[in-house]
Amino acid sequence: xxxxxVLAVRGLSTQFRIGGAWRAAxxxxxxxxxxxxxxxxxxxxxxxxxxxxxTILGLLPAAVARTEGSIVYQGRELVGLSDAEMExxxxxxxxMIFQEPMTALNPxxxxxxxxxxxxxxxxxxxxxxxxxxxxxxxxxxxxxxxxQRYNDYPHQFSGGxxxxxxxxxxxxxxxxxxLADEPTTALDVTIQAQILxxxxxxxxxxxxxxxxxxxxxGVVAAIADRVAVMYAGEIVELASVEELFAAPQHPYTRAxxxxxxxxxxxxxxxxxxxxxxPPITAFPEGCRFAPRCPMRMEKCAGRPPRLAAAxxxxxxxxxxxxxxxxxxEEAAE
Amino acid sequence: MSAxxxxxxxxxxxxxxxxxxxxxxxxTANAAMMTGIALFLAVVIVAIGAPVFAEVDPLDQDLLARLxxxxxxxxxxxxxxxxxxxxxxxxxxxxxxxxxxxxxxIAMVIGSALGILSxxxxxxVDQAISQATNILLAFPxxxxxxxxVAFLGPSVPNLIAAIxxxxxxxxxxxxxxxxxxLRERDFIQACRALxxxxxxxxxxxxxxxxxxxxxxxxxxxxATAIRVEASLAFIGLGVKPPTPTWGGMIREGFExxxxxxxxxxxxxxxxxxxxLALNMIGDGLRDALDPRLxxxxx
Numbered sequence: 001x002x003x004x005x006v007l008a009v010r011g012l013s014t015q016f017r018i019g020g021a022w023r024a025a026x027x028x029x030x031x032x033x034x035x036x037x038x039x040x041x042x043x044x045x046x047x048x049x050x051x052x053x054x055t056i057l058g059l060l061p062a063a064v065a066r067t068e069g070s071i072v073y074q075g076r077e078l079v080g081l082s083d084a085e086m087e088x089x090x091x092x093x094x095x096m097i098f099q100e101p102m103t104a105l106n107p108x109x110x111x112x113x114x115x116x117x118x119x120x121x122x123x124x125x126x127x128x129x130x131x132x133x134x135x136x137x138x139x140x141x142x143x144x145x146x147x148q149r150y151n152d153y154p155h156q157f158s159g160g161x162x163x164x165x166x167x168x169x170x171x172x173x174x175x176x177x178x179l180a181d182e183p184t185t186a187l188d189v190t191i192q193a194q195i196l197x198x199x200x201x202x203x204x205x206x207x208x209x210x211x212x213x214x215x216x217x218g219v220v221a222a223i224a225d226r227v228a229v230m231y232a233g234e235i236v237e238l239a240s241v242e243e244l245f246a247a248p249q250h251p252y253t254r255a256x257x258x259x260x261x262x263x264x265x266x267x268x269x270x271x272x273x274x275x276x277x278p279p280i281t282a283f284p285e286g287c288r289f290a291p292r293c294p295m296r297m298e299k300c301a302g303r304p305p306r307l308a309a310a311x312x313x314x315x316x317x318x319x320x321x322x323x324x325x326x327x328x329e330e331a332a333e
Numbered sequence: 334m335s336a337x338x339x340x341x342x343x344x345x346x347x348x349x350x351x352x353x354x355x356x357x358x359x360x361t362a363n364a365a366m367m368t369g370i371a372l373f374l375a376v377v378i379v380a381i382g383a384p385v386f387a388e389v390d391p392l393d394q395d396l397l398a399r400l401x402x403x404x405x406x407x408x409x410x411x412x413x414x415x416x417x418x419x420x421x422x423x424x425x426x427x428x429x430x431x432x433x434x435x436x437x438x439i440a441m442v443i444g445s446a447l448g449i450l451s452x453x454x455x456x457x458v459d460q461a462i463s464q465a466t467n468i469l470l471a472f473p474x475x476x477x478x479x480x481x482v483a484f485l486g487p488s489v490p491n492l493i494a495a496i497x498x499x500x501x502x503x504x505x506x507x508x509x510x511x512x513x514x515l516r517e518r519d520f521i522q523a524c525r526a527l528x529x530x531x532x533x534x535x536x537x538x539x540x541x542x543x544x545x546x547x548x549x550x551x552x553x554x555x556a557t558a559i560r561v562e563a564s565l566a567f568i569g570l571g572v573k574p575p576t577p578t579w580g581g582m583i584r585e586g587f588e589x590x591x592x593x594x595x596x597x598x599x600x601x602x603x604x605x606x607x608x609l610a611l612n613m614i615g616d617g618l619r620d621a622l623d624p625r626l627x628x629x630x631x
Contacts, residue, residue: 057526059522059525059526061455063455063456086528087528087529087530088528089528090525090526090527090528091526091527091528091529092528095526095527096523096526097523098519098522098523098526100519103518103519103520104519104520104523105520105523106520106524106538106541106542107520107542108541108542109537109538109541117529117537118527121527121528121529121530121533122528166523169523169527170526170527172527173527173528179526
């Protein structure tokens, strides 16, 4: 843990041009990803998890989106790289897998060719070598009879199998970091568990780190080392899985835990969070969760709290005035 | 979860093979398309085998047999110079088909390339290409062809250039729209996330997904190209006489329309047959590719 992080994100903000003005969809995103570790980004839909991942890979169209802050991958600054420079990073160094395996594959190309293409884009090798390697990868992600299925088209595979193909494509160049954007959300629960196990296994074997987006705390417990809880474009709590599950500090995190249905309680006890995530054009001035927060105080509406450890000795950071008095502006000074 | 092992032995057909089968199914179920294919193939065979089908040279003048009506010696009669009309139609088919196919082929390649580029890149590239397309589309293709030929002079390459230019915007349009839809699809985003270059994404991932649409457009615009070529020849901007062209023959026949109506009639029928055949094929192709249309028809 003392070595430098593989991926260090600092003060990252993604802004979109909406009606002529630039509006920040995410603000002050900061986290470190260490080798062989998995960090989970958790939060409701629309809180900026996917945008953060797409920003890391520079996938957002420059005409409508811009990035502030810094993303350092193995000592190299990614913010500000040209598209051509980013192409050498994408896939080879940092790869991404998507939520919907049904649409993440080209329908008119065989799955084997798609994996082989991913291999050949970043590495000089013959078609035969790429094919052999693609079959090895299909085998690696447990596609039965991989060699025979090389020539099959995506529609001949089930959802779980397609997600394995998508993972094989992303793994094709042995990236150091894998961004997984809700890769198990579209799958049923048994397949979900298999895919999670698969991903954990691949991370360990290929010495790979992972940023795992999900809105399921159950999945977080199964895969992550650390968790960043996101709300309305900000990280509100950042802690190790153990600490977060043992003692969630931010009211939003606590509310998330209360929103998990439990067998031993009746449905009436299920706590929904009142209201909804504000749209990007109507983020509140101070703490963005304040309008929905059950423990709201007067100062919450004034200025945004900064993500900081309540106890300086602990890496468990939270952005809430209940736990400390540090505001975001003071951090900037 | 996986397919049973015995089904693995069945090789899934390649995309083009599946497409060809869909075509065959539609063609056999669609009498109009079958007729279209048969008619067009007949014209192609006549054009290729013109020397076999017409023993007489289309340029041979027989001044003793001028304006002969259709007869055993001259199936479709002779024109004012005593040239055999059947031979001229057969050889004229070569000009029509070559100009049509080459012009549409060129337009297809350039138009789809520009359309995909425009749709995929967006931004100022899209703006520039779309505006140029709109300007070209503002002119009827005949007028545009006329301007180019009038400017460059009538010759086979110039006619091809003129008809290509008039047809390119159609292919830009037909390839741009589906490209925009595809660009937002997850698998294209996945390609980008894997570090594929824009060129690779456009050629390897977008083109194979939209080429059926381009092909349908090609068959329909081949008919238009042949019609435009004939129209240009009719107004005297086609391939120079005495080379036989259908449009040119109609023009010459027009001068004799009161005493020998068949001079203009037969080449007109030839154009009608080809255009009709191509439209039948194009409609059939569209039915084969658009399941929604198929549903509503049956």
